[in-house]
Amino acid sequence: MMAEPQIIAFTCNWCAYAGADYAGVSRIQYPVNVRLVRVMCSGRVEPSFILKAFEEGADGVLVGGCHEADCHYINGNLKARDRIQDTKRLLSLLGLSADRLRVKWVNANEGEAFASEIRDFTCALEKLGPNPLAKSKEQVKVSPPDFNEIMSRTDASLCIECGKCTASCSVSRQDPEFSPRAIVEQSLENMETELETSRQLWDCLTCHTCEERCPHGVRFSEFIRDSRVRARDLGLDGCPTQSGQMYSWMRMMTVDNLPQQRLSWAEGFKTKKKATGKNDTLFFVGCLPHFDISHKHVSANSLDIARDSLAILNAIGITPVLLSDERCCGHDLLFSGDPARFEALAKKNAALIKASEARRVVVSCPEGYQTLAQEYPRVLKGWDVEVTHISELLAERIDAGKLEFSNEVATTVTYQDPCRLGRYMGVYSAPRKVLEAIPGVELVEMEHSGADAICCGVSSWVSCGATAKNIQIARLAEAKATGADVLVTACPKCQIHFRCALSGKVPGDRDAVDIPVEDITSLVAKALGVASPSEAVVKVKKQE
Incomplete structure (x- = not known):
């Protein structure tokens, strides 16, 4: 029998908090296991607040606000509703039941409705059991290096x-x-x-x-x-973007008793849970399902990269292993000064990959590639898995005459070299070889390319600000100046950061910087005739 569930309730100052107060002064009874956090509007409650509450051991989180037509800030509660739906999706991916998060609209005179919600939520949480994160809240502290x-x-x-x-x-x-x-x-x-x-x-x-x-x-x-x-x-963290919500789910993934649920998007593709041959390939998905949710507001569409990668692998005759309990690679934790949790993720992923018996790992994210290829061997004994970026795999097939494209993709592109793929891993020619092999694609280079390429402006979610925006706008202007129709990159984060830079107001002339941004897997999938239905930036013509 679990102890009384602990509930954190973020309540709107004008209605839900007043409703809770009305319940108190009216002596309406409800469990004392709820802690109220008053906010001016339910729309102020960010996903990071909710995730942090769970990280700190809360068994459930309630967001209370005005009824949908009564928001004192016009539509703040509607924003809260959408954010909560997205956060529920994140919780499901993380293996923490979405039923632990609720939203309730309460008027100032609805004390009984508030009390009834707390009673019902408490009963539901007792059936779910304790928050698995509660026991893992304390982490082993690592002494900083001299x-x-x-x-x-x-x-x-x-x-x-x-x-x-x-x-x-x-x-x-x-x-x-x-x-x-x-x-x-x-x-x-x-x-x-x-x-x-x-x-x-x-x-x-x-x-x-x-x-x-x-x-x-x-x-x-x-x-x-x-x-x-x-x-x-010293307690400093660099003030990460989105109040650190990405770091919350990275830390949550280090927990032992929290199996991930991240493969619902892969239905319809040929995959397997374990290698059946000595040369079988594992596709490391990374955080693409999570980015698809956290950056929906900038049309990240990160899952399109995962789907296109699987479609490409299937099209070239590979049925990859997928890990349902795979975790974040740990790159951002490592580069933000949290090596202990990075190692925890590395050990979990290494154990899963070893158990799968796959000998080769294909990655579509350069940060995941660099982390698995360079950082894992540094902290893991016996890590002898071959790691390759999907562009390298495709370039190998092209060189061997084993990859032919059925569709013409009529477009001019310029290519953004991701820092981890280029300067860290030395991979410059493979993506270009793939692009140049696609019928109808013309590749034009920016002024700064290859080893001279300019970064997309943000690293590990901690350098996102005015300087980053200026870097991104300058880079987009350089891409636009080439006359290309599309800016192609091989990094999901580059795509997110550039799309983010273009999502709002831009300094100067928008026409000088506005250029569609696509991942290389998108163009390859189009050329192979296996692209996701949602992708329609460039024209595709069937080869005769």
């Missing part, structure tokens, strides 16, 4: 202050106060505390551009990444 050790391991002490890093930095071009050279100089002068508490530590995109230029091989991205561990030990 700063001198970070300096030595990343060769930051070899800096000669030539300034090439700052001269080539995308952030420095938009924010003159940001300087990789000055950051390293500050550290050499034993002023690490100033760095650890500064905003600049989180402004870095860890894009590797400076490392391409550094004559002494200073690994600045790694220096920043590990310095963030020390900052997090």
Whole structure:
């Protein structure tokens, strides 16, 4: 028998909170297990608030607001309704029942309705049982690395202050106060505390551009990444976008007794749960189902990338293994200074992949690719799985004469090199080979491409602000200047960030930057005749 369920109720100041107050003054009885959090409007309740409540051990969350026609802010409760539906979808993906989240419209004079809802919700939660996250709230704390050790391991002490890093930095071009050279100089002068508490530590995109230029091989991205561990030990987190909701579900995935439910979207494709041959392939989905929900407001359509990837694999004769309990790869936790939870995710994914008996992992996300290929071997013993990006797999098939496209895709494209795929993993030619092999596609390069490509402006969800927007707008202008019809990338996050930059007002002339953004899997799926029905940016013509 569980203890009395703990309920967090976010209540609108004008109606639901007043209704709860009316229940109190009227001596209407209801369980005392509810904690009220008064907000001015139910529309103020973000998914991150709800997820954080569950992270902290709440068994259920109730959002209370005005009746739908009575909102004091016109339509705030309608926004709350939509957000709650999306959050329920996230909870289902995470294996935490959507029934643990409720919404209730209550007027100021409806004390009995509020009390009745709490009684009913309590009974429902008793049947569901305790929140599985409650027992896992306490995490093992990792001692931050010694700063001198970070300096030595990343060769930051070899800096000669030539300034090439700052001269080539995308952030420095938009924010003159940001300087990789000055950051390293500050550290050499034993002023690490100033760095650890500064905003600049989180402004870095860890894009590797400076490392391409550094004559002494200073690994600045790694220096920043590990310095963030020390900052997090001080309680700093870089103020992540969307109030950190992505980090909430990443942390939730580290829990042992919370099986994920992430494969409903894959119905209709040929997949299997376990390898049946020694050369079988596993498709690592990553956070695409979650991004599809969290960034719906910018038309992320991230699941189209997952569906197109599966359709492509099926079309070339591969029935991939899919893991229903797969977790986030951990990239963002690692690069935001949380190596303990990154390792927890790595170990869970490694155990699942080993149990599947697949020997090769195909990834459509460059961050997942870089993490599985470079970071997992660093923390896991015996990690000997072949990891490849889907563009590399397709390029191999093209070279071997084993991939032919049935449709012509009549369009001119320019290509955005993702930082993790390009500068981290050295993969530049494979995506271009795939694009150039598609009938009807003409590839034109931007001024900055390949190793010189400019980052999409955001890394690990912690550098999203005015500087990021300026970087994105400048990059979109560069893409538009090529005369291309479509900006193609091979990274789901690049697609999200560019679409986000274009989703609202843009500085200057919109026509100078407005260009459709597509993932490379979309064009390949169209050329193979297996594209998702929702995709219709470029014209497709059947090959005779």
